[in-house]
Amino acid sequence: MIGEKVTMNDRxxxxxxxxxxxxxxxxxxxxxxxxxxxxxxxxxxGCALDGLTKVEKEQA
Incomplete structure (x- = not known):
């Protein structure tokens, strides 16, 4: 979890x-x-975990 990239979603x-x-x-x-x-x-x-969306790794 630490170090993962996320964005805030619309929840x-x-x-x-x-x-x-x-x-x-x-x-x-x-x-x-x-x-x-x-x-x-x-x-x-703090931010609620369900209010965040994991950023998927970009494909090379």
């Missing part, structure tokens, strides 16, 4: 500046009141 609100941005996960998931959350590099606070 939760994401500001215009964060939509489409690629983030790098910087923590293992932890539980917050039944929701799995992770930390992202350059983002303050």
């Amino acid at each position: 939760y609100y994401a500001s215009d500046k964060n939509k489409g941005r690629v983030w790098i996960v910087r923590s293992e998931p932890w539980d917050v009141c039944g929701t799995e959350c992770v930390l992202l590099e350059g983002y303050s606070g």
